[in-house]
Amino acid sequence: MSTVTPPAGKxxxxxxxxxxxxxxxxxxxxxxxxxxxxxxxxxxxxxxxxQCYIAGYKSLPLITATAFITGMVFTDHSRPPLADFGAAxxxxxxxxxxxxxALAPLITSLICAGKIGSRMGAELGSMKVSEQIDAMEVSxxxxxKFLVVTRVLAITFMVPIxxxxxxxxxxxxxxxxxxxxxxxxxxxxxxxxxxxxxxxxITSTLIRSIVFGFTIGIIGCYKGFTTTKGTExxxxxxxxxxxxxxxxxxxxxxxxVKFFNPFYYE
Amino acid sequence: xxxxxxxxxxxxPILSIRDVHKSFxxxxxxxxxxxxxFKEENxxxxxxxxxxKSVLIKIIIxxxxxxxxxxxxxxxxxxxxxxQQLIELRLKIGFLFQHNALYxxxxxxxxxxxxxxxxxxxxxxxxxxxxxxxVLDAVGLTETAEQYxxxxxxxxxxxxxxxxxxxxKPELILYDEPTAGLDPITxxxxxxxxxxxxxxxxxxxxxxxHDLVCAKQTGDKIFMLVDGKFVRHGDFxxxxxxxxxxxxxxxxxxxxx
Numbered sequence: 001m002s003t004v005t006p007p008a009g010k011x012x013x014x015x016x017x018x019x020x021x022x023x024x025x026x027x028x029x030x031x032x033x034x035x036x037x038x039x040x041x042x043x044x045x046x047x048x049x050x051q052c053y054i055a056g057y058k059s060l061p062l063i064t065a066t067a068f069i070t071g072m073v074f075t076d077h078s079r080p081p082l083a084d085f086g087a088a089x090x091x092x093x094x095x096x097x098x099x100x101x102a103l104a105p106l107i108t109s110l111i112c113a114g115k116i117g118s119r120m121g122a123e124l125g126s127m128k129v130s131e132q133i134d135a136m137e138v139s140x141x142x143x144x145k146f147l148v149v150t151r152v153l154a155i156t157f158m159v160p161i162x163x164x165x166x167x168x169x170x171x172x173x174x175x176x177x178x179x180x181x182x183x184x185x186x187x188x189x190x191x192x193x194x195x196x197x198x199x200x201x202i203t204s205t206l207i208r209s210i211v212f213g214f215t216i217g218i219i220g221c222y223k224g225f226t227t228t229k230g231t232e233x234x235x236x237x238x239x240x241x242x243x244x245x246x247x248x249x250x251x252x253x254x255x256x257v258k259f260f261n262p263f264y265y266e
Numbered sequence: 267x268x269x270x271x272x273x274x275x276x277x278x279p280i281l282s283i284r285d286v287h288k289s290f291x292x293x294x295x296x297x298x299x300x301x302x303x304f305k306e307e308n309x310x311x312x313x314x315x316x317x318x319k320s321v322l323i324k325i326i327i328x329x330x331x332x333x334x335x336x337x338x339x340x341x342x343x344x345x346x347x348x349x350q351q352l353i354e355l356r357l358k359i360g361f362l363f364q365h366n367a368l369y370x371x372x373x374x375x376x377x378x379x380x381x382x383x384x385x386x387x388x389x390x391x392x393x394x395x396x397x398x399x400x401v402l403d404a405v406g407l408t409e410t411a412e413q414y415x416x417x418x419x420x421x422x423x424x425x426x427x428x429x430x431x432x433x434x435k436p437e438l439i440l441y442d443e444p445t446a447g448l449d450p451i452t453x454x455x456x457x458x459x460x461x462x463x464x465x466x467x468x469x470x471x472x473x474x475x476h477d478l479v480c481a482k483q484t485g486d487k488i489f490m491l492v493d494g495k496f497v498r499h500g501d502f503x504x505x506x507x508x509x510x511x512x513x514x515x516x517x518x519x520x521x522x523x
Contacts (some may be wrong), residue, residue: 139380
């Protein structure tokens with residue numbers, strides 16, 4: 001799949017706007033092709049599981065460290081203002097809501113964007129410029145199915161799992177902080193932390209994680225698959241994957257939070 | 267100069283190209299190319315860099331579409347095939363990329379197994395092993411099975427890339443600059459390997475090159491591509507015994523180099 005650029009001097013609106021709309025059109029075609037290929041046999045189960053391992057298991061150390069630190073630091077930052085209002089006892093509930101609803105999905109997805117999205121962009125970009133993708137095609141192997149579908153499915157499946165894990169580690173980090181200051185018991189902390197979290201919150205977090213995971217996979221693969229211009233293009237693919245994924249995650253977050261907010265307080 | 271028809275009047279070509287045109291924006295790369303390749307025949311296509319040689323073989327395998335003209339491979343018109351039919355046709359065509367295009371995240375063995383396992387899903391482990399051992403033996407590199415492409419020399423990489431094209435037992439092999447970037451001794455070894463492949467696997471080939479030694483050693487016929495058209499064809503001596511400056515210059519320059 002290649003980006004179609006209008007010939008010089010024949011722009012419909014202007015060079016930049018034409019390129020933008022062409023890119024959006026190509027991206028939608030790429031997404032449509034993903035859904036078409038994902039449901040058609042043969043299925044690449046083994047490669048999908050391998051990609052789950054790479055995207056999920058190999059991200060655990062980084063997710064663990066960042067989630068733990070985020071939980072601890074966020075709790076530390078939240079204590080003084082809550083204490084000022086005489087609401088220090090709300091700290092477990094407050095951090096619970098913040099970590100489960102906002103911090104875990106957002107921070108985990110952004111870390112995955114940096115770690116996995118850039119990797120996909122660079123890996124597929126490098127395969128594209130070294131003709132490895134063409135080599136698959138001429139070997140009668142469908143490179144889109146083998147490279148793109150497996151990666152997108154793997155990351156879409158793994159991000160929600162990583163988010164649940166990240167939330168658990170973040171809450172544990174928060175508990176360590178609360179325990180070292182207030183000597184709260186483990187059971188009481190988690191009872192308070194989950195007192196304001198219901199099915200709606202958990203469902204919202206999981207659905208947002210799935211959307212973010214899909215965004216990471218599809219953009220990383222799209223940027224890699226459409227790489228041109230040699231090694232410089234590979235660098236650009238990796239870089240622009242991360243930038244675009246992060247931007248889209250924030251934009252999606254705005255709309256998804258607006259969408260899910262009415263369900264929280266019903 | 268003999269025509270191809272003189273040689274193979276009774277035989278149907280396995281590849282037949284008629285009046286193929288291809289342009290990139292304002293650049294007309296191919297301007298009406300005709301070519302027939304017969305069974306167990308090695309055709310060398312020569313021409314300067316940018317003359318459209320690689321474009322031609324990418325059109326043959328269906329990676330690019332011609333603007334005009336027809337490409338018929340093994341009785342199938344390539345650009346009228348649907349996706350599944352194209353996959354089935356590609357199983358019978360081997361393609362050697364100029365820079366080998368080996369999968370760098372896989373070992374040599376995995377590189378060779380990859381097209382086989384993906385295309386013959388019911389194949390047994392023993393059959394896969396036998397096929398891999400057979401092609402590694404054919405290219406003389408049985409000891410490299412567990413190595414990664416980055417651990418191989420240029421000549422070894424080329425041999426493994428040839429082995430990968432052979433694993434599906436193709437009837438037609440397309441070689442894109444098989445000796446590019448190799449030293450003269452390794453180039454001669456690769457040329458010999460191309461001849462051995464033809465003999466052992468009874469394949470037909472199109473060899474894209476601007477290396478005269480490669481052309482002379484591997485080609486049954488040479489086709490000179492100049493300004494988007496074949497201007498001369500025949501055996502090596504026939505093609506280069508000419509006063510046509512476009513061909514003479516090519517020969518002299520190669521010779522001096």
